[in-house]
Amino acid sequence: MIIAANLKTNLTRKQTLEYVNELEDFLNKNNISQEVLVFPAASSLNAHSGKVIIGAQNAYATANGAYTGEIGQDHLDEFGIKTILIGHSERRHILGESQEELVKKFNYYKELGYKIIYCVGEPLDVREAGYEPMIEYISDQYEGIDTNYENLIIAYEPVWAIGTGLTPTLEEIEATHKDLKKKSPAPLLYGGSVKVTNANDVLELQSVDGILVGSAALYVEHFCTMCEYAQKIENKN
């Protein structure tokens, strides 16, 4: 399974280094062979060798150039980073990235063979409009995306569930994932208020291939526990 931590605008470079080292030790001591990804803030990116894979939360579709405030492929290359998150709801809804811009970014990093975690998910008003409009809204977020890209992972994160403590029910997650799985053979993660208290139940769902965790992942011991849950489920199956 794939267990991913999106650290967002949290943890300094020093704190991130401690975090990744503690996580790496835990994975090794506990023989955890799951795919574990950590997405630090841009200024906390660092080279890391081991089980933990470091990814970028964002980068511009360029190697370098005049794009004030952005980082590019050169900055990721410096640390051997080959994994990127694209289409996170905070980038879509807070930072105003359009589908067109996301597609451009997707294609740029796809050409370079990056592992891409591409996020989709509906806001609350769309959710409240009913299941069909919700699936239509999410389908639009697949527009222009090569859903057969071999290094693609998709994360379904309902916007209203992110950082709110609210989640769809397990049945709702399963139903939505089943429908989204028809759109792409890529592994499908669930994200949105995943905590130590619900992670195991979510991971046990048939159509869930992993989780993308925000706030709860800031506590390294919580994130380690979730990695352990995934390992136990896999050992059992």
Ligand SMILES: O=C(CO)COP(=O)(O)O
């Ligand atoms: O946005 C998320 C991960 O990308 C989820 O955030 P929370 O786990 O804080 O809801």
